[in-house]
Amino acid sequence: MKLRVANLLLLILLAHATWAQKGNWQELFNGKDLTGWKAVAGAATFEVKDGVIEGTAVFGTGNTFLVTEKEYTDFILEVDLMISHSSSNSGIMARGQFDPAARDGKGLVYGYQIEADPTDRAWSGGIYDEARRGWFYPVDLNPAAKSAFKMGEWNTYRIEAIGNTIKTWVNGQEVAYFMDAMDSKGFIGLQVHSIGKKEDEGRKTLFRNVRIQTENLKPMPFKGDVFVVSTLTNELSDLEKKNGWKLLFDGKTSKGWVGAYKDKFPEKGWAIKDGILTIQKSDGSESTNYGDIVTTEQFSAFDLAFDFKITEGANSGVKYFVTLSEGNKGSAIGLEYQILDDANHPDAKMGINGNRTLASLYDLIKANKQPRFVRKPGEWNQGRVVVYPDNRVEHYINGVKVVEYVRGSKEFRDLVAISKYKVWENFGEAKEGHILLQDHGDEVSYKNIKIKVLK
Template sequence: MKFVLTCLTTLPLVAGLAHAASDSEWQSLFDGTSLSGWRVINGSAKYEVVDGAIVGTTQAGSPNSFLATERSFGDFILEFETKQTVGPSNSGVQFRSQSKPEVMQGRVHGPQMDLDPSERQWTGGLYDEAMSGWWYPGTLNPQPGLYKFNEWNQIRIEAVGPSLRTWVNGQLSAYVLDATYKDGFIALQVHSIDKPDEAGRKILWRNMRIKEHPAASPAAATIFVRNNLPNDLSEVERQQGWQLLWDGTSMTGWRSVKRDGPPANGWRIKDGELIVTGSGGGDIVTEKTFGAFELQLDFKLTPGANSGIKYYVADDGTGNAVGLEYQLLDDDRHADAKQGKDGNRRLASLYDIQPRERLMTNVGIAPKVGEWQHARIVAKPDGTIEHWLNGVKVLSYQRGSEDFQRRVAASKFKDIAGFGQLEQGRILLQDHGDEVRFRSIKIRTL
C-alpha cells in the first residue's frame, strides 16, 4: 500500500491525538497507512507510506524538507524506529519546532535530533535547526557503530521542561538543558543534497508512538550534560560532582591577584554576567586551589578582544600570577593571533606553547565574536590536559612530558623554573584591557 504526499496540504488530526494523553497513555503518532495529521513544509522531497512505514526520499534541487505534525507538543516522550537505505544521507527529527511566516519566511527552526550514518556518526546529537546550531555534537559522547545504516534502529526522544535527552538503540546519546522552546510540532527531515547522484536516498520511520506530559525520568547520567541555562546547576550535574565556581551575583570565592578582596574597579556584575570592562582592574583568581579538575564556562568576546583562562596558577598576592592559559581571542581582529609560533596564541590554544587543532566550521561550533561560546578544560590526574571549544576537543597535551618541556623551552615561559608543574593551583580570569563577559562557571574535581 502506498500513499504519496509531495506538497503542502491541510490534513485532519490523527485520531486520538486531539487531546493530551494521561501520564500512563501511549498514542500512535502515525497510523501506519496514511499521512493523516501530517503536512510537508519548506522543501519538495517526497514522503509516502510503504509497508507500514513513512518513507522520505531525497530530491535534487530541494532545500531541507520536513513532514510535520499538524498539532504541537510540549512535554513528551517520543519513540520510533528508523532506517536509511540506498545511500547514507543526513536526516533528523524535529521537535518543539516552529514554522512562522515572520521568522525566516516560514523556515522550520527548533531542536532536532540528528540521524547521521556518515563517518562522523553524530546520530543522537542535538541541533538547533536554522538558529544557533549545535547544542550537543557527537564529539561530546562518541558512540561509533551504535547507529546502523540499512538496519532498523530504536530511537527515543524525551523533552520534559528544559531537559532534552535522546537515546539510540537503548544508549543515552545526548543530554541538554535549554529553555528556548516550550512546544511545537514534530517533523521528519529529508535533508537537502549536494550532488544529483545523491537523489533517491531513503529515510524510513515506523512504529511512532508518543506519551504526553510524562513524569520526568531520574536525573542521572554519566555523559557530559550541556546546560544552556545561565548560571544553573541542575540535579544531574550535582550528582556528577559539579559545583558553581561563580554564584552569578557576587565576587564570593574570587579575589584580585593584587590584593585581598575583589578589584576596586574594572570588573562588574550585571544580569548574571561577570564582566571585565577593560578599564584596568587586573586579573582575578579563585580563593581555592585545584588539582585534577574539569572546568567549563561560557564566554563572550567583544570585537578585537583578548583575554584568557589560566589554571594551575601560582599566586602570591603581588599580581605576579603565572599559569597555563586557555587563550581567549578574536583571531580575526587581534594582532596576537599572528604572533607566537604556528598559531599557538589563537583562540583555545595553550597560550604561546601549543596551538589548537583546526576548528570545525559547523554552525554552533565555529566561534563567533559577540555570541556566547563554551570553553571546557579537563585536567586529568595523570597530567593529561584537554582544551574543548563549543563541544569539540581542540587540543591535548601531557604536563611534564618531553614534548611539553620542549614546547615550554621555546616559549616566553622558558626561564620560569617548573612552569606548569604545580600539583595544585588557582583558576584565573584575565583582564587584558578588553571587555569580555563570563557566566555559568562550573568545576568538578577528578
C-alpha cells in the same frame, strides 16, 4: 459464584490497567498514510510503504521536513529511524519552528534537532539548533555514545522534552542532556537532509513507530556521568549535583574569587549584574588596569566548564594551574585557554601556526576548530577544560574537542621550550593551582562557571 465474579472483576481491572499503560502512548503515525503530517521547506518526498515512512532525497533542494500539524509542549517521543548511506544525514525536530516567508517563500524550519549522523563523526543523538544557533551538544561531549547508532539497521530514538530540559537516547544509550529556555512549544519533524551529489539522489531515510506521551510524564533518569550543557544562568541540574559539579561563580557575589596577588576582590572593573560576571573595557593592556581574578581554591584534576561572551576585537583568557609563585609582572603565569576575537585581534596572527587563536593552549597548541562551531562576538560560547588525573588535558569550544595534550610529556616540554614560557622552570606542571580569569583591557563576560573534581 461470588468468587467467579471477584475473579472476573480482577481480570477487568488488570486489563484496564494494561490498556491505560499502553494508552499513555499516542501513535503519531498510523502506519497507512501521512494523516496529521505535512512536508515543508524542501522538495524531498515522503510516502508510506508497508507501515514505514520513506523519505527520498532529491538533488538541488534544501533540507526537507515532514512535520506534525499539531504542536507539543512537554512530551516523551520515541521514533525508529534507519539510514543506509553516509550521505543521508537526518534528524528529528523537537519543538520545531517554521517561518513560511523565509527563503523567498520556500520556508525555513528551525529549532531543536536531534541528530542522526551516519558518518564517522558519529554524533547521532546530539542536539543541534537547526538554522539558528548551531551545535549545542556534539557527541564529542559523550564519546561512549558514539557507537550507539547502527548504519543500515533500525535505531530507536527516545527524546524527552520536559520544561527547559531535553534528553536523548539512541538504542537505549544515554546521549545528550541539554537545558535551554528558547522554545517551549513546537512541532515534531522528520528530516531528509539536502545532498551535495546528484548520484546520491533517491537515497532513503526510513521512519516507523512514531509515538508520543504528553500526559502523566515520567522522565527516565540518566544513570551515567553524562556532561550537561546549559544555556540557563548559573543553574546546576540534579544530575550535575549528583555527579559532583559545583558552581565557581554563584551569579550574585564574588564569593570564592580574589584579585590575583591580592587578598580581596577588585573594587572596580569587575561587575556582577543579572548573573553575569564582566570585566569592563579599559585600554587593551594585559592585567595592568583592574587586574586578573583567581579562585581562592586550588585544583589538580578537574572538569571545568564556562560560558563566555566577547566584544568585537576582545582578548582575554581562562588560565589553570596558576600558582601565583613566579612574582612576574602582568598576568599571572599558567596554562591558558585563549579567549580571542580571531578575526579582529592581532594576537591571532602572532605566535606559531595559530597557537594564539581562540580555544588554543595559548602560545603552545593551536585549537583545531572550524569557524562554523564558533559563535560571533556578542553571542555566548561554551568553553571547557578537562584535566585528567593522568595529566591528559582537553580543550573544547561549544562541545567540540579542539586541543588535547599531556602535561609533562616530552611533546609538551618541547613546545614549552620554543614558547614565551621557556623562562619558567617546569612551566604548566604544578601539582595544583588556581583558576584565573584575565583582565586584558577588553570587555568580556562570563557565566555558568562550574567545576567537577576528578579522581
